[in-house]
Amino acid sequence: MTPAAVLTEERILDAAEDVLRRFGPAKATVVDVAKALGVSHGSVYRHFPTKVALRDAVARRWLDRLAGPLDPARDTEGPAAERLLRWLERLAAIKQGMALSDPELFATFSQLTAEAREVVDAHVARLAAQLTEIIADGVGTGEFAVEDPSTAGLAVLHATARFHHPLHAAEWADPAIGSELREVWRLLAQGLAARP
Amino acid sequence: MTPAAVLTEERILDAAEDVLRRFGPAKATVVDVAKALGVSHGSVYRHFPTKVALRDAVARRWLDRLAGPLDPARDTEGPAAERLLRWLERLAAIKQGMALSDPELFATFSQLTAEAREVVDAHVARLAAQLTEIIADGVGTGEFAVEDPSTAGLAVLHATARFHHPLHAAEWADPAIGSELREVWRLLAQGLAARP
DNA sequence: CAGCTGACAGATTTCAAACTTTGTCAGCTG
DNA sequence: CAGCTGACAAAGTTTGAAATCTGTCAGCTG
Incomplete structure (x- = not known):
């Protein structure tokens, strides 16, 4: 959705935090995070090895x-x-x-x-x-x-x-x-x- | 199953405790408790008004x-x-x-x-x-x-x-x-x- | 006639099939 | 050629129809 600057860990964490706030931990997916950033979910995996690692970073x-x-x-x-x-x-x-x-x-x-x-x-x-x-x-x-x-x-x-x-x-x-x-x-x- | 003496609260609690131990809290039903005592589940409700009351009594x-x-x-x-x-x-x-x-x-x-x-x-x-x-x-x-x-x-x-x-x-x-x-x-x- | 039964309505749970998600990677693109 | 895409297999989740459970009560039974 966002036009996209460089894809940094920082920006991914901002998006992940936002998605978690809005959808809750049970329904938030990596695809949702990627969608919020306007990229494919594969790109998110270049910065965080797993969904768990991403959640840990938000925590x-x-x-x-x-x-x-x-x-x-x-x-x-x-x-x-x-x-x-x-x-x-x-x-x-x-x-x-x-x-x-x-x-x-x-x-x-x-x-x-x-x-x-x-x-x-x-x-x-x-x-x-x-x-x-x-x-x-x-x-x-x-x-x-x-x-x-x-x-x-x-x-x-x-x-x-x-x-x-x-x-x-x-x-x-x-x-x-x-x-x-x-x-x-x-x-x-x-x-x-x-x-x- | 048991031939059955008088149906007391005490005996129901013994059976309920046993059923809870064996099936766990998620799967234990009032019907299971009644079956263990060899009575219909309606009888259990003569002694405990609800399943919650029965569980509370066990607790x-x-x-x-x-x-x-x-x-x-x-x-x-x-x-x-x-x-x-x-x-x-x-x-x-x-x-x-x-x-x-x-x-x-x-x-x-x-x-x-x-x-x-x-x-x-x-x-x-x-x-x-x-x-x-x-x-x-x-x-x-x-x-x-x-x-x-x-x-x-x-x-x-x-x-x-x-x-x-x-x-x-x-x-x-x-x-x-x-x-x-x-x-x-x-x-x-x-x-x-x-x-x- | 005290105490139990079993049929019942409504609520809840189960189960398997359909769908979604995770994580990978070969190849595209700027 | 660094970084992204999107198709894919395996794992996990949703969904809704069928099955089960809760709680009630009219009537049976010893």
Whole structure:
């Protein structure tokens, strides 16, 4: 349909994302993506070896966009425990907001990520590293006293799975979800805090 | 097939459980259950108003059997933090063991519980109450210092969802899962502990 | 007459044939 | 001659007609 510039991975991903949004993960085909770009589906296969690789690349882009704004370097104000809470609430707000405001898109996103194990592992590692950074800062100021901030970072991510993992999306309808996150955070933050 | 004593709810549930185990949740029908009992399917409807009610009753029985052995009154030895760890590891072992040793049955169990929201809510409340009991005991001995043991009990259950919620079964294949639970427990137990 | 049966309507599921999609590659085209 | 096309085989999905299932109830039976 589009008159066509050079066929880049970038342009294919834009089209694939759009097709996925519009048709959903079950009905979106490589032929649809090619049609949206005004090329034959064989051309798409010159850039991505399989449909799965294409989907993984779309998932990777989505997850990267999601993790970018969470970077702890963007919010260094106040005690580490508060930064930790803000980070957790921001992550939860991103996921829960998407689930609430556009359930179809969220379902597409969830399914893509559920199938892209390796991509998700990298994303989880990135999030854990962000938490590790906040915790390490807290150790630096004496607020926290953990031996290994990176183990603790991963543990905090695991302990809050209920509030950000798409598998739990059905539970986010409960209005208590926000205060439940705070209760878990309270225990974790106290657990991280220095023994005097 | 069975010559038939009185047709009780108990016997119907036994048969339904057996049929579900053998055929799986997708293929098990009320007619199959009736056939296993040697009665017409109409008779089953005299005891359970709908198929959903029958499935819910099976799910309730499974969950009750699961929660029984966890009762904190059965394990009152040692510090509360250790009791908490044992309780969490026992719960995880029950679920993870079932998922590993009989994946088909576990899938059946997961699907039934996923559909039986109310039954699961009651089960969650029961587990949270068991955790509350352990925490309240810890507060009694001065080991723990939380204002509201029942809020804390629920928070501990939520924080460990990754290790016992069937949604996360795919992640249990990772051999690190055991040490990850301990790391989360460590933070939670320290978080519960008295500020001096 | 309490409890079960079996025929029934409407909803749901199955199954196989028709169609669509994936992934490849020989050859066209600018 | 780099990059695209389109025909193709194998795999997977749709479709709709037939079969099965759910839930009800009038009437049978011990």
